[in-house]
Amino acid sequence: MPTPVLDKKQTFSIWYLLGALFLISLLQDVISARHTLTLTYSEFKQAVVAGGVQDLVLAEGMAEGTLKPDALEKVLPPDRLEHLRTPGSEQRFVTVLVDDPTLVPQLDAAKVHYGSVRRSTFLPLLLSWVAPALVFFGIWWLLMKRIGGPGGAGGLMSIGKSKAKVYLQQETGVTFKDVAGIDEARDELMEVVEFLRTPDRYRRLGGKIPKGVLIVGAPGTGKTLLAKAVAGEAGVPFLSLSGSEFVEMFVGVGAARVRDLFEQAAAKAPCIVFIDELDALGRARSPGLMGGGHQEHEQTLNQLLVEMDGFDTSHRGVIIMGATNRPEILDPALLRPGRFDRHVAIDKPDMKGRRQILDVHVKNVKLAPAVDLDSMAARTPGFAGADLANLVNEATLHAARQGKEAVDMQDFEQALDRIVAGLEKRNRVMNPEERRFVAYHEAGHALVAEYRASADRVAKVSIIPRGIGALGYTQQSPTEDRYLLRRSELLDRLDVLLGGRVAEELVFNDISTGAANDLQRATDMARHMVTQYGMSEALGLATWDASPRAAFLGLPGAPEQRDCSERTAEAIDAEVRRLLEESRARVRATLAEHRPRLEALAQLLLEKETVDRGMLEFVLAGVKVEKGTAAGVEA
Structure with a gap:
């Protein structure tokens, strides 16, 4: 017959029960030792003779009573008194009775109130054993219910129950x-x-x-x-x-x-x-013993x-x-x-799908007549359904903060800016030189985007700090969803990313740290063109996966595995550098050719902080925007 094996649940219960019994016994000893003093019969007789006993109860070979204050000092030696009680207070005591015919006369002579009763042990037993046992059982039940989790029937029976x-x-x-x-x-x-x-x-x-x-x-x-x-x-x-x-x-x-x-x-x-x-x-x-599976x-x-x-x-x-x-x-x-x-x-929805999702989320929203949901669907490429729901909610909250009766297009614009670029930080103070750097940087992005045929059109340019570390931004609005990009289109996007850095070089003959993110994205795009898309004439059609990958089971500290030789890696780095330098030269020629437009857009940004599509078209057409308005007059 096989030996039964206890699981962890049963083992925990057994050890808990043994520990609870031990603690209850220890508690009884502590309570008894703290409240009652055990005297020998001789010490008890000395206390009676000295008049230190206040009352006494005789029951079945035991005597229990109360000693008068300072009675023990007359009976016990000092070394024992230090460990028994605080002097000057009453003390309960118990002693064992022996067959002594002189006890009763001595009690009468000392005028001790005594009596003989048959005491019930039920209530003391209940208070000293049953009540602590119930407390420990309640703690055990709560622990096991917590282990079982809130989704089951409670207690042990919920451990193996589904929480569906x-x-x-x-x-x-x-x-x-x-x-x-x-x-x-x-x-x-x-x-x-x-x-x-x-x-x-x-x-x-x-x-x-x-x-x-x-x-x-x-x-x-x-x-x-x-x-x-x-x-x-x-x-x-x-x-x-x-x-x-x-x-x-x-x-x-x-x-x-x-x-x-x-x-x-x-x-x-x-x-x-x-x-x-x-x-x-x-x-x-896991495939074997070395796997990380549990x-x-x-x-x-x-x-x-x-x-x-x-x-x-x-x-x-x-x-x-x-x-x-x-x-x-x-x-x-x-x-x-x-x-x-x-x-x-x-997949993430296309422009038509985004329009349908917006229709679902604006059912219970009061919209102004001028709200153009088609425009918002076109300007939110890559947004999933949850992102669009958040867009509608942010626009509604913005309208409520402004005390409006309906959500208008400006609320959607603010909501989109907040989601894409982060929270607007108008209280951040920049010195005039930093503002000029940011203005020319963003103007460079915007102008290069406008003078590249396949780049997305610019919807808004701003030098208001937003989010974490963003001192300005240029928002582009695609006119359609794209699933394939040609080499010429990637090169145009590369030029737009470098437009800000090149504008700083051209105007100030100096550079700043504001182009860090632009350079990272441009480098990644150029590397993908070389290693994944086969768009390098020097390296041909071969592709290399340049993403980092752990060599053996993805263990921490494992060296990265290369998919190419050292010589090919050097050629890849050279091609990436060439693409970036050629893009830099193209952007510099474009901005130098349209330097007056660059200056005009930067000055307009310094004045208004945010330039929308309408004002940008005035600048591109050579029309001066009047101060404080969005109207233009011929320069």
């Missing part, structure tokens, strides 16, 4: 009408809803309902929103939880929670199980793999939905057909 929350159709409040800008992903999941609503439509031809749907996308693109919409549309139970909720401090808890989750799902089938942040649970297992994590993942597609395939009508923004670290066994059959990729 069950939602019904009317509880999510989200349908596919609330999802915009990601039409392909929405249509894919609408088919999943049809699987649950009318399964016989697909089974009549021998088809099987997909077991799992994996939603992949960048943060903020709407993965969780899609899952909520599926729950709202399907009209079936929807179990939702995070991947991090499976693993706890005890070994085997994660696997037990996976089993409990699928038991709940099978009982509520047909239903949907949604696991958010799946990478916390489905990270790839045994508890791997046991949990193994149990999930078995439940999704193992020997027991009784979970019919249960569809697993997972969401992650890190699909590259998921275990291959989790991604294979039969487990996650469908992969739904969500």
Whole structure:
């Protein structure tokens, strides 16, 4: 017969019980020693003869009473008195009685009040043992409930329970009408809803309902929103939880929670199980002993793999939905057909999608008639759904701070500037020389962007400090979404990035630290052109991945692995330097040719601090902008 093995939960309970009993016993000894003095019978007789006993109770071979103040000083030696009590106060005592016929006459002679009773031990026993035991049990119950977590039934029974929350159709409040800008992903999941609503439509031809749907996308693109919409549309139970909720401090808890989750799902089938942040649970297992995987994590993942597609395939009508923004670290066994059959990729929305998302978020917002949402959609490339929701909310808050009755275009402009460039810092004081440097720097960016055919048009130029370290900014507004960039377009963008630094050199014959970020971005762009896009005539069509990569298992301190020889690396550095120097020469020629426009734009920035598109067009046309207005007169 195998020997039973205690798990950590049972071991903790046993040791806690032993410790509690020891502490209760120790507490009894301390209480008894602190409040009652034990006297020998001879010491007791001396106290009676000396008149130091105040009252006495005789009960079953024991005597218990109270000594008068300073009675012990007449009976006990000084060395014992130091450890017993504070002199001058009453003291409770107890002693053992012997067969002594002279005791009663001596008590009468000393006029001691005495009596004989049969005392009940129930109440002292209750107070000294049961009450402390109840206290320790309450502490133990609270500890075990905390270990079990708030999501279970409380106590020990919640440790292996799943924390999934069950939602019904009317509880999510989200349908596919609330999802915009990601039409392909929405249509894919609408088919999943049809699987649950009318399964016989697909089974009549021998088809099987997909077991799992994996939603992949960048943060903020709407993965969780899609899952909520599926729950709202399907009209079936929807179990939702995070991947991090499976693993706890005890070994085997994660696997037990996976089993409990699928038991709940099978009982509520047909239903949907949604696991958010799946990478916390489905990270790839370590390839060997040197891997960094955790045994508890791997046991949990193994149990999930078995439940999704193992020997027991009784979970019919249960569809697993997972969401992650890190699909590259998921275990291959989790991604294979039969487990996650469908992969739904969500990209950031295009301009049309951004317009639709803005329409969704402004439904409950009071907009001014002049608000142009098409313009805001065009000026927010790369914004995800969460970014656009934040844009609308920031614009609404700005309008409320200004006391407006409706949100107008100026509020959206301020919100966009705050999100892209950071919080405006008008209280930051710069000396006049620094302001001139910043003005010419931003004017250089703007003019180069305007004189390059494929560069995005400038929407606004400002020298108001924003965010962390940004002393000014030039905002460009693309007219359309781009998915491919030609070599000429990349070179134009390279020129725009170097426009600020070259303007400083041209005007002041000096340079500042304000171009650090521009130079970093320009260097990265030139290196990508050489190493990834094959746009270098000297190096040809070969590409090299220049991104840093750990050599062995990504261990800390491991040397970086090169994809090219030292000679090729030197050639890459030379090509990057050549591209930057050629761009610098082109920008210098452009700014020198249009030096009057550069001076006019810089002076306008120093005067107004912010120049919009209308004023910039006046400058480009050679029209002088009147002081204090946005109107222009011919120079």
